[in-house]
Amino acid sequence: MLFKSIISTIRRRRSINKIVHELSKLSDRELDDIGVARKQILSIAKTNAHA
Numbered sequence: 394m395l396f397k398s399i400i401s402t403i404r405r406r407r408s409i410n411k412i413v414h415e416l417s418k419l420s421d422r423e424l425d426d427i428g429v430a431r432k433q434i435l436s437i438a439k440t441n442a443h444a
Contacts, residue, residue, distance in 0.1 A: 405444040412438035 416424070416434045424431060 401444040405442050408442035408444070409435075409438045412441060 413434055416429065416437065417431075419427075421431065429437060
C-alpha cells in the first residue's frame with residue numbers, strides 16, 4: 394500500500410510539473426486567450442494533474 398501511494402504521488406507530481414512547464418512556455422497573450430493568468434498556472438496544474 395505504501396509503495397502504491399509513493400508511486401501515485403510521484404506520478405501526480407510529474408503530471409503537475411509537465412502542465413506547469415507547458416503552460417509556462419505560452420506567452421502572456423496566449424494565456425490571456427485561454428483565460429489564464431500566469432499566477433494561476435500552478436493552481437491549474439494541481440487541479441488538473443492525474444496520478
